[in-house]
Amino acid sequence: MGFIRTLHGDIAPAQLGVTYSHDHIYCIPPYWAERNDEDLLLDSAEASERELADFRAAGGDSFYDATAPDYGRQVEVVARIAQRQHVQIIATAGFNKGFLWSCKRPGHNDTFAQWIERSPLDALVEHVVREVTDGIDGSQYRAGVVKCGTGYNMISPLERKTLEVIVRAQQITGAPMHSHTEMGTMALEQTQVFKTLGLDMSRLCFAHMDRNPDPWLHRQIANTGAYLSFDGITRIKYHPEHIRTQAILELCKRGYQKQILIGGDFARKSMSAHYGKGGLGLKFILADWRPRFIEEAHEAGFDGEALLHDFFIANPARYFTFSQGSQ
Template sequence: MGSIRTLNGDIAAGQLGVTYSHDHIYCIPPYWAERNDDDLLLDDLQASERELADFRQVGGKAIYDATAPDYGRQVVAVAEMAKRQQLHVIATAGFNKGFLWSSQRPGSTQSFAAWIEGASIDQLAEHVSREVTEGIEGSRYRAGVVKCGTGYNTISPLERKTMEAIVRAQQSTGAPMHSHTEMGTMGLEQARIFKQLGLDLSRLCFAHMDRNPDPWYHRQIANTGAFLSFDGMSRIKYYPEHIRTQAILALCKRGYQKQILLGGDFARKSMSAHYGKGGLGLKFILADWRPRFIEEAQEAGFDGEALLHDFFVDNPARYFAFS
């Protein structure tokens, strides 16, 4: 395996440790700021750092911060927090999803949409690649993952353009690739496009697979060789927690446990234990969800501890390593 690129330097894959493979730490998405949706603004440095401290205290070692530039990435602040808390944080280059792109691009008078439309695919790919190889927004901090995304049951022309740019950036840098799927949709459609573009799908992770807890769909995604991210723990408003566990175990029964990643997509003040909303906090998955999963896995005939070692340690170490 190659090395893993964290905000505070490259590390050997074996150094990564217990990893959340999709979260957000401190970010101010311009789309939501413009709409005064305060819950979606993780804009309190101290509160965010307390969440990291809680994560470390329950055994967490590393987080993939899936915050793309169009979601209000704050890379210097996050890198400094990670260093103080002695955690590995992996940053993102690339794009999220199209409806966010009406907002103005930081440091520019253009919207994200106007920039994406006006630039060539090669120019977009080169920009993303430089954030991986040189640094983000003039800083010394480098991204360790490239990202793109699509909407709910649709892929817009601009989203399709960013998909191609991100594939090119992945191929030129060897970075792992993360794909946002809105409500877990369009994964198979994305996979067909990525395959046509020549992507090695074993370098890709599809996010939000548990928003669409369809065992057949998950098997088809797994058959592409890609990783699947289950990253909605605690969101009972969608369905009871056992639905996610059943979906994960259904994959394991068919031998796909080496392609599963876990995270919380922690992205709201109301999810936080330290933003004054009384939420469950970043520690929830390791402190509370983990023992429940072990119990349910054992009831189903699995070694729950061994599965979680794959999901939290071994699988992230393989996925986040550069090829």
């Protein structure tokens, strides 16, 4: 029987409930800390816990915390506040993207780039697998997703190496796999690599698809069997909100509604309602975006409630379930 791995143990897929499929809650990215970019440091456990409380009050049950080690993962704090707020968190093993790797690895004398470059592929695979099967950073908390990523319109040699590491880790563990795409680029190029390595594409989700709202591109990705994460909700600086909805409904028109996941990529103090910046908060998607989407979906001839059941409940329950592997 399949299971989903959360920080507080493995659960049945039916127990996952209403889920955000790409967010962050408490993290201190070394790259941004070295540059004193305060907005990108979610470093108040109290403020982050209040966000989780709001999320829970709005109807949320679970979310995927996509914070990889190179983005300042803080698993002990996240586990503690999640347990108090009765929110199920799925944690990440793996890597984010290349430009973050110039910073020092916490507790080490080298940078992420130096570590990735000098380490044999097998050693990196073993490291990622261990975080899924044994625990993160020597803790009792195990990761439930393996992650990789690439930069804007390019795949660097080190990123290419980590793509292979994560595919192999996925194949060993059976964990779901998440891929960062900078501004929604390079998904098809990643797909070529993944297919060469024999990845089951139905185990993969591509992030940031709404950063590049190209219906043709989305169809090509969906045709591989992969999931598409629309996780930029509230980011009007990229495009008006209706553009995202149109892109989602275009996929639904072609029968791909079972491959769509939703999240907010909540990653800045200015996005928070509790970090003193007056932001919209983690609850926004459920409290405010959800009714708007239902209305727009109905106007386009869809059952908006049924679609959101897929996006928030049925699709995450299927995607985050481990497939066959050593686990």
